[in-house]
Amino acid sequence: xxxxxxxxxxxxxxxxxxxxxxxxxxxxxxxxxxxxxxxxxxxxxxxxxxxxxxxxxxxxxxxxxxxxxxxxxxxxxxxxxxxxxxxxxxxxxxxxxxxxxxxxxxxxxxxxxxxxxxxxxxxxxxxxxxxxxxxxxxxxxxxxxxxxxxxxxxxxxxxxxxxxxxxxxxxxxxxxxxxxxxxxxxxxxxxxxxxxxxxxxxxxxxxxxxxxxxxxxxxxxxxxxxxxxxxxxxxxxxxxxxxxxxxxxxxxxxxxxxxxxxxxxxxxxxx
Amino acid sequence: xxxxxxxxxxxxxxxxxxxxxxxxxxxxxxxxxxxxxxxxxxxxxxxxxxxxxxxxxxxxxxxxxxxxxxxxxxxxxxxxxxxxxxxxxxxxxxxxxxxxxxxxxxxxxxxxxxxxxxxxxxxxxxxxxxxxxxxxxxxxxxxxxxxxxxxxxxxxxxxxxxxxxxxxxxxxxxxxxxxxxxxxxxxxxxxxxxxxxxxxxxxxxxxxxxxxxxxxxxxxxxxxxxxxxxxxxxxxxxxxxxxxxxxxxxxxxxxxxxxxxxxxxxxxxxxxxxxxxxxxxxxxxxxxxxxxxxxxxxxxxxxxxx
Numbered sequence: 001x002x003x004x005x006x007x008x009x010x011x012x013x014x015x016x017x018x019x020x021x022x023x024x025x026x027x028x029x030x031x032x033x034x035x036x037x038x039x040x041x042x043x044x045x046x047x048x049x050x051x052x053x054x055x056x057x058x059x060x061x062x063x064x065x066x067x068x069x070x071x072x073x074x075x076x077x078x079x080x081x082x083x084x085x086x087x088x089x090x091x092x093x094x095x096x097x098x099x100x101x102x103x104x105x106x107x108x109x110x111x112x113x114x115x116x117x118x119x120x121x122x123x124x125x126x127x128x129x130x131x132x133x134x135x136x137x138x139x140x141x142x143x144x145x146x147x148x149x150x151x152x153x154x155x156x157x158x159x160x161x162x163x164x165x166x167x168x169x170x171x172x173x174x175x176x177x178x179x180x181x182x183x184x185x186x187x188x189x190x191x192x193x194x195x196x197x198x199x200x201x202x203x204x205x206x207x208x209x210x211x212x213x214x215x216x217x218x219x220x221x222x223x224x225x226x227x228x229x230x231x232x233x234x235x236x237x238x239x240x241x242x243x244x245x246x247x248x249x250x251x252x253x254x255x256x257x258x259x260x261x262x263x264x265x266x267x268x269x270x271x
Numbered sequence: 272x273x274x275x276x277x278x279x280x281x282x283x284x285x286x287x288x289x290x291x292x293x294x295x296x297x298x299x300x301x302x303x304x305x306x307x308x309x310x311x312x313x314x315x316x317x318x319x320x321x322x323x324x325x326x327x328x329x330x331x332x333x334x335x336x337x338x339x340x341x342x343x344x345x346x347x348x349x350x351x352x353x354x355x356x357x358x359x360x361x362x363x364x365x366x367x368x369x370x371x372x373x374x375x376x377x378x379x380x381x382x383x384x385x386x387x388x389x390x391x392x393x394x395x396x397x398x399x400x401x402x403x404x405x406x407x408x409x410x411x412x413x414x415x416x417x418x419x420x421x422x423x424x425x426x427x428x429x430x431x432x433x434x435x436x437x438x439x440x441x442x443x444x445x446x447x448x449x450x451x452x453x454x455x456x457x458x459x460x461x462x463x464x465x466x467x468x469x470x471x472x473x474x475x476x477x478x479x480x481x482x483x484x485x486x487x488x489x490x491x492x493x494x495x496x497x498x499x500x501x502x503x504x505x506x507x508x509x510x511x512x513x514x515x516x517x518x519x520x521x522x523x524x525x526x527x528x529x530x531x532x533x534x535x536x537x538x539x540x541x542x543x544x545x546x547x548x549x550x551x552x553x554x555x556x557x558x559x560x561x562x563x564x565x566x567x568x569x570x571x572x573x574x575x576x577x
Contacts, residue, residue, distance in 0.1 A: 145414075224426075231345070
């Protein structure tokens with residue numbers, strides 16, 4: 001069963017749509033869903049005022065329109081599939097523990113923040129703190145995979161504990177900030193101050209990086225685990241050039257201000 | 272000692288006489304390893320090393336062989352799949368750990384993956400081998416599967432955390448006779464070429480064993496196995512129960528372990544018809560009277576070509 005929501009009217013302000021997950025809408029018909037309310041500042045708006053609702057809630061949820069003011073789609077979801085046709089707001093899939101979200105468009109900040117499992121695929125750009133930790137929390141993502149084809153904002157993968165954040169384009173400054181483990185890949189390269197406070201995490205940059213002084217060069221080699229990760233990503237909408245699969249990467253160990261068990265791998269296939 | 276069942280008759284395939292008897296086989300547990308490397312030569316080198324001294328569970332504690340070369344592998348490099356059989360899951364676990372640790376981890380450029388990712392029963396591999404990393408090892412979860420990166424002098428050895436264990440069949444066999452050793456070996460080699468396929472392993476050298484055995488011994492109660500004297504041509508005039516007919520001067524056995532009863536049966540069918548086509552004088556099978564093995568493969572049921 002599929003439930004389809006098409007945005008009819010731009011909302012008067014930012015809307016908290018964290019109710020939009022397959023499990024919260026399962027078994028509900030179009031009329032019942034239309035009667036549900038969403039928070040918009042101090043207002044409670046019936047969902048039916050904003051969206052055209054068709055179908056019955058099940059494993060699949062389809063949301064379409066200019067959703068840049070709609071926050072929290074798929075927040076905390078554990079199962080099912082959400083397809084978003086259009087750009088959407090902040091906190092997409094934050095805290096999700098399972099299921100899959102596919103977005104055809106850009107997403108705002110905090111997408112996949114503190115997610116624990118599942119797959120988040122974005123065919124577009126993402127805002128700041130992709131897969132990051134909320135203020136006051138030490139650990140960000142603790143499982144699952146985020147794949148975006150475009151660029152990411154600042155501090156992607158901040159506090160990452162487990163899981164994968166893969167960026168087809170560039171990531172902004174501070175990627176992998178205070179990451180504990182897990183992997184951040186940015187095929188277009190990572191911005192300044194990548195891997196600050198990194199304990200055991202892996203950051204892979206497809207372009208040269210100006211590294212923090214806490215990192216020390218180790219070797220140029222072909223990392224087998226990264227090759228495996230990139231091959232898997234290639235199957236999930238991320239175009240990965242073959243040169244990244246077969247070429248050499250420079251391994252820098254750090255951050256020496258922490259455990260120095262982390263690494264930044266920089267694509268370096270030149271002589 | 273367990274007596275073999277004496278063939279009750281025969282049928283012919285071309286000029287080849289096929290005994291009306293059966294092969295007797297046993298349930299075994301197995302693992303399937305995917306070994307990759309920078310070149311197919313290094314992948315084969317690791318696989319050959321890992322499957323060495325693994326002809327029989329009686330003497331080697333496991334039976335293992337290269338299953339087939341692979342064109343599609345998890346890391347996209349040349350690869351080989353290996354099947355390893357033992358009598359129980361614990362046996363599979365110990366042998367896999369030993370052999371990957373000594374023969375694959377040590378081999379240049381290799382990585383090791385699980386060939387049975389959907390199997391529920393599993394044995395530890397990378398989760399134990401990681402300690403070779405002396406605290407410098409690191410893990411990565413890729414698409415839900417955990418791998419270990421063990422630092423080595425060349426770079427890193429990548430190995431999957433655990434491998435699946437399946438229930439298969441061990442001990443399917445064909446015994447192929449010829450007028451002399453050269454012709455018997457030629458027919459056996461043709462059979463081996465036909466038998467080798469996905470899902471089966473031929474653990475003996477080149478897939479062929481010249482020293483087929485029987486359970487126990489005539490002269491000792493402590494011997495777990497001894498020569499299958501009934502198939503020894505030199506003893507034909509010396510014993511009353513020889514199974515070597517007139518016109519047969521040498522015999523070879525092909526032992527077939529498979530991922531399922533059907534895999535073994537169809538492998539035997541391919542081998543039987545290939546041997547007959549290659550000029551075998553006789554094709555028969557080894558059994559232990561039928562009382563030991565759960566699986567029986569009558570040669571009469573393999574009369575139709577594959």
